[in-house]
Amino acid sequence: MGEFELINTYFARSAARRDDVALGIGDDCALLVPPTGAQLAVSIDTLVEGVHFLPGSDPALIAERLLGAAVSDLAAMAAEPAWFTLALTLPTADINWLEPFAAALARRAAELNIALVGGDTTRGPLALSVQVHGWVKANEALTRSGAREGDLVLVSGTLGDSRGGLQVQLDSDLSAPSAYLRQRFFRPEPRIALARGLCRYASAAIDLSDGLVSDLGHIARQSGLAARINLEQLPLSAELEAYAGADKARQWALSGGEDFELCLTIAPERLDECQAVAAELQLPLTCVGQMQAGSGVSVFSDGQPWNSSAQGYDHFGEHFGDHIGERR
Amino acid sequence: MGEFELINTYFARSAARRDDVALGIGDDCALLVPPTGAQLAVSIDTLVEGVHFLPGSDPALIAERLLGAAVSDLAAMAAEPAWFTLALTLPTADINWLEPFAAALARRAAELNIALVGGDTTRGPLALSVQVHGWVKANEALTRSGAREGDLVLVSGTLGDSRGGLQVQLDSDLSAPSAYLRQRFFRPEPRIALARGLCRYASAAIDLSDGLVSDLGHIARQSGLAARINLEQLPLSAELEAYAGADKARQWALSGGEDFELCLTIAPERLDECQAVAAELQLPLTCVGQMQAGSGVSVFSDGQPWNSSAQGYDHFGEHFGDHIGERR
Structure with a gap:
């Protein structure tokens, strides 16, 4: 198992459980159970170092900003947050960056009642994409x-x-x-x-x-x-x-x-x-x-x-x- | 409207329609209509220039590789492809790169019966994240x-x-x-x-x-x-x-x-x-x-x-x- 694959295992440990997650991190896909009669609201957002935050920013703060900004798109539709995935591109598998990032992400996810269900970690210039999933009744979507x-x-x-x-x-x-x-x-x-x-x-x-x-x-x-x-x-x-x-x-x-x-x-x-x-x-x-x-x-x-x-x-x-x- | 926002408009034009897309590109979220009784299979994948493809690769080929690789995760679960989102990070809004990329992406998406429903375009080192969504009956998921x-x-x-x-x-x-x-x-x-x-x-x-x-x-x-x-x-x-x-x-x-x-x-x-x-x-x-x-x-x-x-x-x-x- 490579260094970057270990990171996914790391995130899996901090992923909160929800009853509507049939299969979380660790397979080719997550398997999720939709509520009856609702529409699925999805949005993807990217933060790039030097574009959306200053180089060297505290990883815990980046995690909070990333997730807050992404879930805000669900709020704009009046959707209830459910699940998110994370595509993380990092220059190195630096545990001193990852540990506070993952801890803050897990904490903020719990506050926002949204569960990390999958991800991909790659080597490259620091960038983070989050896709959020939420639910809204068709006649209530804004x-x-x-x-x-x-x-x-x-x-x-x-x-x-x-x-x-x-x-x-x-x-x-x-x-x-x-x-x-x-x-x-x-x-x-x-x-x-x-x-x-x-x-x-x-x-x-x-x-x-x-x-x-x-x-x-x-x-x-x-x-x-x-x-x-x-x-x-x-x-x-x-x-x-x-x-x-x-x-x-x-x-x-x-x-x-x-x-x-x-x-x-x-x-x-x-x-x-x-x-x-x-x-x-x-x-x-x-x-x-x-x-x-x-x-x-x-x-x-x-x-x-x-x-x-x-x-x-x-x-x-x-x-x-x-x-x-x-x-x- | 900024240069990069125009790109999203560009993708919106090439997005195929599906009956189960209540609202596609152009709002804070896409709104999607789940089939009854199925589980949602989701997976996110990232390609980074210089890591997953050689610098200067043909953008049309990158599009085909990106979508094929992402949809393959749905195949691994025996899920039917439905929708995808794209987070595109580009050094410049270069139309000579975007035009063949978007055209190939639309063509390949139609072949794979998967619809682009949302995206985010950002300036930065070339990287592409795709999240795919598919459906599978609970007892059929692999x-x-x-x-x-x-x-x-x-x-x-x-x-x-x-x-x-x-x-x-x-x-x-x-x-x-x-x-x-x-x-x-x-x-x-x-x-x-x-x-x-x-x-x-x-x-x-x-x-x-x-x-x-x-x-x-x-x-x-x-x-x-x-x-x-x-x-x-x-x-x-x-x-x-x-x-x-x-x-x-x-x-x-x-x-x-x-x-x-x-x-x-x-x-x-x-x-x-x-x-x-x-x-x-x-x-x-x-x-x-x-x-x-x-x-x-x-x-x-x-x-x-x-x-x-x-x-x-x-x-x-x-x-x-x-x-x-x-x-x-």
Whole structure:
């Protein structure tokens, strides 16, 4: 058995059991038992060193970020997490990297109620692909294409924190507010419970991976509408405002990306019910704009069109060197 | 929309439709409709440039190899292919690479009756991860752990050809027999129909990705048995024998890897029925050994133990430079 095959054995030991896993890690395929009458939601995501995280990042933090970001795609469909697979490409079978990575992955998987059921480990430049599998009743799935004219645009949590957390790393800032922002970068919290609670009210949803302007643009395009964002309504954390100032914080809230909060559209008359769901979960849910006839996403400040070059995630590239471009 | 996001749109255009795909490429997740009463078989595989294929390889050939190798894991479980996702990491969004890659992927997917339902495209060193999804009735799934003492060891097709096809590339050999071997390297043919036909007879199965000794070792270990291979029974293609000579051909048949033929164990009294299935499919099915009490895999030649250092895929590393080690 080769060094890299041993790694798979290693992950097998830390894989949590679920009743719906007939056969887990260690055969050619995992065998999984679907619940009756549900649709299978699947999504695959890749993180590459130097593109999605800085070289030398703590492997435990990479594990948490990887799984949180992937499960967030299930939240965007209002699906319940079930299983995931991991394709891990590593320069060397370094146990000092693998041990904390696998431990953090197992811990985070247990918190998210998702089981590792298979994987592939290869030698090569550090990159990680995760495929997540979840379940959703057909009539409860949220997509990007269901928004209607006049719907309100809601976002969960606060925006721009993850971009702040990146800046904290680039600046090697170890001050107190930076700990919160770093955590927001490395430990995305998929909004599964919120999505499950709102799926009966929402007309469309997406998770914020590329930035609000870019991601809301997907809802607008796929729903055949325009979207308007009101700059002053963007929810900002006190930590981000203290770290970056209000102007930069708002720009990052628009285009920073990787916040993995939910963006949903709802009919105005459902706002109170949605706020009740969010209050129950003790999670901010903020109206930041509205869907309109037309196309594209426009930003308004104090009721006036706001001129911005904010283009989703493209800003990211500046900081990671010239071999790194868009991350989509 | 960034350059890399456009790639996903590109793949979406070439994705085949299946009735069991409720929502394909273009949302946060794909939504898929499971058949009633079946188990979901999933497997993820990664190919890395310089590890699994030579730098500069034809993208169309990479696509065929990627999908064939991944679907072969479904064959090993006797599962029917249904859907796949693709995580593609590329140094640049080069249309001259992407166009033939996507076209070949779509063509091969149609042949294998598997639909692309999602993906992620990222900038980075060239690497490709594919997750395949298939369906199998619970009582028909083949695993590695069911072999019994006295079972015969069968393999489909001929062995060692893929290793020969690698050598042909390393030697830049463009002669006639080399075309067959190159094809065997780049175009694995998943033995789905054979697996479906044999699933009622076979006690265990694996697909040959790491080499017969190594892969049969998994069956032996997971079944709590030993396995014996008879060197003279190994099925070799005329092309491989002509290219490499009988001795090297047999060594590659034992340990070359990447043939993606099936290795199955069956009770001796089912041999005729299994041969009838294979004959119907016009596919060679050859008895190469037997399962025994004990542990490990031993090779016999003319009835005598054969001393070999064959250890699965480890030979591969020699040819690809010292940054490349085991591929498991």
